[in-house]
Amino acid sequence: MSSSQTSRSRTITWEDPMPALQKGQTMSGLQFLKAMQSGELPSPPIASLIGMWVTEVSEGRVVFAAEPAEYHYNPLGTVHGGVAATLLDSALGCTVQSMLPSGTGYTTLELKVNYLRPLTSKTGTVYCEGKIIHIGARIATSEARLTDASGKLYAHGTTTCMLFHSEAGKESK
Numbered sequence: 681m682s683s684s685q686t687s688r689s690r691t692i693t694w695e696d697p698m699p700a701l702q703k704g705q706t707m708s709g710l711q712f713l714k715a716m717q718s719g720e721l722p723s724p725p726i727a728s729l730i731g732m733w734v735t736e737v738s739e740g741r742v743v744f745a746a747e748p749a750e751y752h753y754n755p756l757g758t759v760h761g762g763v764a765a766t767l768l769d770s771a772l773g774c775t776v777q778s779m780l781p782s783g784t785g786y787t788t789l790e791l792k793v794n795y796l797r798p799l800t801s802k803t804g805t806v807y808c809e810g811k812i813i814h815i816g817a818r819i820a821t822s823e824a825r826l827t828d829a830s831g832k833l834y835a836h837g838t839t840t841c842m843l844f845h846s847e848a849g850k851e852s853k
Contacts, residue, residue: 690751692729695722709780713737730766734774740812742774748799748806759799764835768793768824771810772839775822779815783846786820793837803828818843 700721704712715721717734727733730752736743744767754760769791776786799806810824820843826835 688751694725694728697722697724700724706782708782709774709777709784710737710739711782713742713774713778726766726770730763732767732770735807736809737774737778739778740775742771742778742810744771744774744808744810745805746808748801748803750801752799753801756798757800759801759803761793761795764795764799764826765791765793765837767806767808767826768810768835768837769839771808771824772822772837773810773841775810775812775824776815776820776839776841776843779812779820780843785844785846786841787844788839789819789842790840791837792839793835795835797832797834799834803834805829806834813838816843 703721707715712721713734714737716723717737723733730746731749732744732746734742735745746767748759748763752759752763769788773786773788780786806826806828808824808826810822813821813823820841821838823838824836825833827833
């Protein structure tokens with residue numbers, strides 16, 4: 681077969697993330713995530729690249745979804761583990777973000793992923809539900825589970841995040 685008979689293509693488009701980031705600095709983490717979920721603010725470019733979206737947002741709980749596809753495949757013929765890790769990292773971090781007041785940021789210190797079974801293009805839509813474990817003054821932890829529509833578990837993980845408080849945020853406390 682020639683490469684023209686087997687080649688495929690995918691076009692990715694996204695919006696400039698900077699206006700949303702700037703507006704997000706004036707909102708609580710929960711308000712920011714809900715604005716992204718509703719489309720008031722655009723999703724970050726990684727969401728377009730992976731093909732993931734937010735389905736649920738509440739304080740201390742966030743659910744992402746994605747449709748595993750052939751363009752996610754690794755050389756073994758299954759979805760690359762980085763896709764599952766990205767879904768987990770997104771749900772874990774956004775779960776922490778959902779608990780943060782305006783003026784507070786975070787970064788991931790540690791990400792732990794456990795893979796249980798492979799994802800393929802036949803898996804169907806998967807859901808990654810993150811839940812808060814602990815939120816302190818400087819450190820937050822959360823856990824997440826990646827499942828298919830029937831609840832079968834494909835991967836799970838935890839994160840530890842460091843919190844950053846702006847001077848304006850400290851004054852309002």
